[in-house]
Amino acid sequence: NAGVTQTPKFQVLKTGQSMTLQCAQDMNHEYMSWYRQDPGMGLRLIHYSVGAGITDQGEVPNGYNVSRSTTEDFPLRLLSAAPSQTSVYFCASSRTRWMTQYFGPGTRLLVL
Amino acid sequence: AQTVTQSQPEMSVQEAETVTLSCTYDTSESNYYLFWYKQPPSRQMILVIRQEAYKQQNATENRFSVNFQKAAKSFSLKISDSQLGDTAMYFCAVIIQGAQKLVFGQGTRLTINP
Numbered sequence: 207n208a209g210v211t212q213t214p215k216f217q218v219l220k221t222g223q224s225m226t227l228q229c230a231q232d233m234n235h236e237y238m239s240w241y242r243q244d245p246g247m248g249l250r251l252i253h254y255s256v257g258a259g260i261t262d263q264g265e266v267p268n269g270y271n272v273s274r275s276t277t278e279d280f281p282l283r284l285l286s287a288a289p290s291q292t293s294v295y296f297c298a299s300s301r302t303r304w305m306t307q308y309f310g311p312g313t314r315l316l317v318l
Numbered sequence: 319a320q321t322v323t324q325s326q327p328e329m330s331v332q333e334a335e336t337v338t339l340s341c342t343y344d345t346s347e348s349n350y351y352l353f354w355y356k357q358p359p360s361r362q363m364i365l366v367i368r369q370e371a372y373k374q375q376n377a378t379e380n381r382f383s384v385n386f387q388k389a390a391k392s393f394s395l396k397i398s399d400s401q402l403g404d405t406a407m408y409f410c411a412v413i414i415q416g417a418q419k420l421v422f423g424q425g426t427r428l429t430i431n432p
Binding site: 250262298311 | 322351353355360361362363364365368409411413415417418419420422423424425
């Protein structure tokens with residue numbers, strides 16, 4: 207039982223490049239979410255999903271896309287990276303949205 | 319929209335002391351859930367404790383306990399017999415029943431000194 211896994215751990219991008227951050231969970235959780243963590247600002251919700259095929263925007267969705275084709279996977283796509291997207295990204299999952307969320311180890315992204 | 323405020327950006331105590339981290343929140347709803355998460359230098363977010371707002375009894379987990387004051391919208395975390403491994407950022411968070419997102423405070427950096 208691996209819990210929530212994220213790849214890569216660290217990535218450097220140039221402005222304008224695109225990439226996908228991977229997230230997977232093996233707990234059969236319905237709810238999955240993506241957060242970004244910036245210094246002094248806590249975690250902010252980017253996108254979330256309440257089940258396969260269902261996604262919605264969070265607090266800071268601009269510049270990011272998500273899809274949820276399976277229960278296990280919830281990738282986050284950066285369409286055209288910008289320096290403002292330099293951050294640490296966390297994926298989380300929970301049985302339902304009001305239950306405890308379990309977090310992945312995070313991906314540190316640097317956009318030059 | 320709900321907000322969560324942690325008024326202590328940094329705290330520092332000696333090993334074995336007791337420390338209390340403050341958290342206040344703002345919501346007009348009556349059903350919600352409160353969490354404390356710990357983030358050590360490894361960056362992993364680890365659940366410390368959870369409290370359901372409808373429960374009057376304060377949650378406890380070993381050395382960690384909360385003081386939940388619903389009327390005052392306060393949710394403080396008490397760490398007893400603090401250990402070096404408790405050194406971390408601590409985040410308070412709340413989710414309203416029926417809402418879609420967990421809202422986090424800005425965090426308190428706690429240092430336990432030997």
